[in-house]
Amino acid sequence: MQLLLVSPILPGQTEACRRFVQKINAGWGDAYTASRAGMDIHEERIWIHETATAATVIFLIETGSPVAMLDALARSQHPFDCWFRQQILVLLGQDLAEARHQLMPELVPGWREEQSINLTDLTNCILHTQGETDHVQ
Secondary structure, three states: OEEEEEEEOOOOOHHHHHHHHHHHHHHHHHHHHHHHHHOOEEEEEEEEEEOOOOEEEEEEEEEOOHHHHHHHHHHOOOHHHHHHHHHHHHHHOOOHHHHHHHHOOOOOOOOOOOOOOOHHHHHHHHHHHHHHHHHHO
């Protein structure tokens, strides 16, 4: 299941946020990997989006259970997770220990192309195609 978290970066903190994202992989390596494995995170991608008026950070997290993952992140005493929470507080103004249930986005109606197969239409298509190939011989 994917969890998408989007948050404005506090004014004047965009470069610090960029360094934070870079340091996650460069400075924490194995600790980062162990942290994410312990929270059932399979993939995590982070983007910084800047406009003329504001900057936003976007986290895309692939996890078995977004709620359980946020709870684990909020409660973990692992040094990487403590550092991560502190950085989120300083850069985004979000206290993950207090606001983890408020971070779950609200799903509003959307649209998705139908992927289902109508068996009657499929059968008619096959029969029609077979009929055409019978005439070609």
